[in-house]
Amino acid sequence: MTSSPTHWDQSFSGDHTARGWYQPSADPSWRLIGDLSPSVPAIDIGAGASVWVDEALDRGWSDLTVLDWSPVALEISRTRLGPRAGSVSWVQADLLSWTPPRAFDLWHDRAVLHFLREDDDRLRYGSVLRAATRRGSVVVIGSFGPTGPEMCAGLPVRRQSVADFEGLFGKDFTIERTFEEAHVRPDGDTQDYLWVRAVRV
Template sequence: MKNPRIEMSDTATHWQQVWTTKQPEEVSWYQDDPSPSLEMIQAAGLRRDAAIIDVGGGASVLVDRLLDLGFVHVAVLDIAEAALGKAAERLGPLGDEVTWIETSVLDWRPVPGLFDLWHDRAVLHFLTEPADQARYVEVMKAALGPEASVILAGFAPDGPEKCSGLPVSRHDAASLGALLGPEFRLVEERRQDHVTPGGSVQRFQWARFIRTLP
């Protein structure tokens, strides 16, 4: 039986509930060291004044590490205000240097062509409906400039079927490339066994793409 689509208002409520009842280190996707993300971002060879957006970044410490590396135009988008609030509180005054965007990625209307790199660890995999996946790619294309980079990570084909109690779509690099379309070229892929705070292993697929057409 096909999983029913979760309406965006319900999705926002779900994630707000998660982040108001749990600390960042208590959720299964928590990383104290986002090294796969950082390694791929650094491999993209960006200038320090490049514009980076972390989609679904929430309370992740990736934004801290990017600021530590000297990146000066970093945005974090998340549907849950509570998640963004935890990150901003952790950063203190440094949080004033970050652009915080509270919205669903499917509802976002980005400034066209603003960003040089799009990073998403485990947002796209929650989109199980083809129409939502297509809308995600539409928003991503609008947000990115020419020759921009895209880094996507989510559960691999042999990874879990659910995350945070919600169904997910599992991908390999080929299926991610098919979703993005021919204007994005795959330049790097890797697998990762993410160990959750509870000790479970979640198999992740990572892929980095470069936009080759305007």
Template structure:
């Protein structure tokens, strides 16, 4: 049973995330999804700040069919893990990116991971619009437990979520809105905030989606 988030959010049924996201990716053109970016420029700007070598291990949780993977491959990064709970999403992503040894695809649940705890320590974790779907403390705690298990010392994490002025739903699901202080609290004192800013993204249907962009480094 979901924990209460606000006065109107109690007693909602548990979402079957694999079913939900497979349906989304099977029934909707990628370019028409509300979070689709033709050019993930703002995320790339934060990645550039990390000044990572091309062989650094980059982890993209909840990747869906993000164009960020194409961008990283084009920039000659050679060790990328794209994860999603939706097999349909990763199939579409793999088809578009094409044959390459630079990308590994892993189907797994970030809140109940079975495969992900076994991967090597990572240099950079890049989350755009994933964390904010986790409504309960149990889901959020599981997510950040995985973060702290996988990110190596001096490694980085980019968290891009709907900000406090942002939408309260996405893809028919409730979300939790964040600011940089809330994300810092979740990460704890072992992570330092390097950069943060608010940015309003205009989605394919013309809707405005205010995000908070953050970059943290582990001590």
């Protein structure tokens, strides 16, 4: 089984709110985004059908881009948002080959980075991250931590430690905060996430 748009389209078909990564609200993300101004451009990378974008609109964020390579996932969010979807930029693309058209002051990724198991893919993620941000940009990433699961959505994952994040960021970003979250899955099991907030130097 490999990660592909088709694989994820299938994962989001049926009741996507029963999937392990589903969360009814994106509270851990907001804990790290904090009081960043909602007027700055923000992107949700590998957004899936997450309600993060709904909550961002509720909080007054006005320059939002949502990227995922699964058209099924993007359509769930667009349908859920209704007319509000018109104020969001939707990008269907493989994040690893995507060329950011401009810089974003917030890069948000929940439950995406850990699917990149190969060093080359992580390097490409780092390149896109750098191309999509500028000095002062805030990066918020939530990923399976060292005690997190080894599989998700039928795919093997690469769990992240703080040292892994330091390797990804190099000297270009400073880690400001980290915390561990026990995400409660819809079936009641828990999954350990490691959350990181970093700032572009």
